[in-house]
Amino acid sequence: MPYPKGHMEKVRGHIIQSAAKAFRTNGIRDISVPAIMKGAGLTHGGFYSHFDNKDHLVMETCQYAINDTISLLQKAVDQEGQDAKIHSVIHFYLSSYHRDQMEIGCILPSLSGEMIRMSEEVRSAFTQEVQRMIDFFCQLADINHSKGSALLSLLVGTIILARSVHDPELSDRLLASGKQQAFALLES
Known part of the structure; x- marks a missing residue:
């Protein structure tokens, strides 16, 4: 019996969502295709029906995750009407909520350190997504x-450091300093 129309796209979307959560939390190298497929509620045997290889999944996941981040930041803008739009983004991005919710946060801090070891194709796709974030900030x-x-x-640097340190007070100070410097940058 054939699958209903749209089934393959729906399954592919579940795989990408699972990968986004896994890559944000664990990075690329420390997560396996079987673990990603399990996170999507699937067996790993079906992976190659959707993607050529893990690099292909990484590229599509980066695009999905940046779309997701831009949507999340846009919601922060929409909820904070009185502030300048970019101020709402800075407050959200450098919040303890974003710091502590790696699995739904921006993928750039999670993957930036690994990109130097990835294929040229993956790095090129990642570069395009970094450019999209820069363009989003410039426009906003x-x-x-x-x-x-x-x-x-x-x-990105601030959130990486805030997530990295073991001292919660230092982490909070890093976020606060990052906000202060981001606002100063905008005023210069």
């Missing part, structure tokens, strides 16, 4: 590419 804040790049670098 009406800033040039240089400031947008610096802002993204500051936010």
Whole structure:
């Protein structure tokens, strides 16, 4: 009996969602295809019906995860009407909630350190997604590419360090300092 129309796309979406959560939490190298498929409620045997290889999955997952992050940041903007839009993004991105919810947060802090060891194809796809985030910031804040790049670098670096340290007070101070410097960057 054939699958209903749209079944393959739906399954593919479940795999990408599972991969996004897994990559955000564990990185690329420390998560296996069988674990991703299990997270999607599937056996690993069906993986190659949807993707050529793990790199192919990584590229599509990066695109999905950045779409997801931009949507999440846009919701933060929509909920905070009185602040400048980019201020709402900075407050959300450098919040304890975003720091502590790696599985739903921005994928850039989770994967940036691994990208140097990935294939050129994966790095190229990741580069496109970094550019999309910079463009999102530039458009939202009406800033040039240089400031947008610096802002993204500051936010990603801050969240990486805030997640890395064992001292909760230091982590909170890193987030607060990152916010202060992000706002100062916008004013310069």
